[in-house]
Amino acid sequence: MNRRKLITTGLATAAGATGLAAAARIAETYGLVPPNYVGGLYRAGDTLTYAAHRLITSHALAREFPTSKISKNPFANGKPPRDEAFLQLAANNFADWRLTIDGLVSNPASLSLSDIKAFPARHQITHMACEEGWSFIAEWIGVPLSEILKAAGILPQARYVVYSAHQKNWRSSIDMADALHPQTFVTYAFNGADLPIGHGGPLRLRIARQLGYKNIKFLTRIHVTDSLAKHQRKTPYSWYAGI
Ligand SMILES: Nc1nc2c(c(=O)[nH]1)N[C@H]1C(S)=C(S)[C@@H](COP(=O)(O)O)O[C@H]1N2
Ligand SMILES: [Mo]
Numbered sequence: 097m098n099r100r101k102l103i104t105t106g107l108a109t110a111a112g113a114t115g116l117a118a119a120a121r122i123a124e125t126y127g128l129v130p131p132n133y134v135g136g137l138y139r140a141g142d143t144l145t146y147a148a149h150r151l152i153t154s155h156a157l158a159r160e161f162p163t164s165k166i167s168k169n170p171f172a173n174g175k176p177p178r179d180e181a182f183l184q185l186a187a188n189n190f191a192d193w194r195l196t197i198d199g200l201v202s203n204p205a206s207l208s209l210s211d212i213k214a215f216p217a218r219h220q221i222t223h224m225a226c227e228e229g230w231s232f233i234a235e236w237i238g239v240p241l242s243e244i245l246k247a248a249g250i251l252p253q254a255r256y257v258v259y260s261a262h263q264k265n266w267r268s269s270i271d272m273a274d275a276l277h278p279q280t281f282v283t284y285a286f287n288g289a290d291l292p293i294g295h296g297g298p299l300r301l302r303i304a305r306q307l308g309y310k311n312i313k314f315l316t317r318i319h320v321t322d323s324l325a326k327h328q329r330k331t332p333y334s335w336y337a338g339i
Contacts, residue, residue, distance in 0.1 A: 103128075104151050107144065116140035123147035130271075130336045131256070131324040146336040149305075150273060158279055158304035158339075161221045166287060167232035170224075172294030177263050177314060190298035195282070199258075199320035202249030209298055212282060215239040215247075220279055225339060226308035234295075236302045238283035242276045244318070253322040259301050262314035269324055269335070270303065270310070279304035282315065307337035 103126050111119035120140040123129055128147035185193055198204040225231040257275040260267040281302040284291050291297035296313025303310050
């Protein structure tokens with residue numbers, strides 16, 4: 097705790113006195129820099145947020161709300177996939193949908209929706225915020241990703257989880273702190289019913305501690321890795337979108 101306090105104070109002082117870049121250099125000294133996910137761009141602000149969260153609020157829970165606060169008209173952003181494969185899966189009520197778990201696990205798996213629903217269900221009423229400024233509160237029901245990873249047997253070298261959507265251009269990654277966070281869910285239901293396609297049905301990764309764009313819809317793959325070097329993507333968005 098003392099070491100934490102020391103680093104945190106150092107970060108805050110450096111940020112105040114000499115700017116974000118100096119704070120980012122301190123973060124680097126203590127291994128608190130988020131992975132270089134965007135091809136060489138060094139982001140001081142991203143680093144400072146990540147470092148502060150990992151030191152202070154790593155396991156803090158996102159705020160949960162009472163049922164009365166659930167938004168009446170949650171906004172479903174973007175268009176769902178319209179390819180033939182997706183339409184056929186939907187027509188069959190997603191009975192053939194599979195979630196692949198692979199990479200640094202001792203038991204790689206291909207899970208159906210009923211396999212996922214066989215895990216004990218959890219729910220959370222939390223706030224979903226898009227980087228564009230709008231947000232809503234909803235009830236998310238599913239299985240903590242930590243339970244699915246535990247069943248798959250995470251190997252000790254595991255550092256990140258790369259997760260992908262049915263649409264190949266939607267892919268992202270999180271560190272193990274967020275992957276094992278109790279409010280990171282593989283979600284299959286929403287406000288008491290099946291997760292609607294508009295909100296990513298049949299499966300979505302819900303990460304309550306990060307912004308909307310990290311909450312990938314139409315989830316098809318969970319890949320555990322020790323490095324993001326092979327998973328870099330050019331994106332205008334910060335890799336770490338912690339809130
Ligand atoms: N597969 C996929 N996941 C996605 C998106 C998308 O277009 N495709 N949009 C992202 C963005 S930018 C936001 S803000 C949220 C929106 O979630 P909502 O549609 O449930 O409001 O989903 C995120 N996940
Ligand atoms: Mo978004």
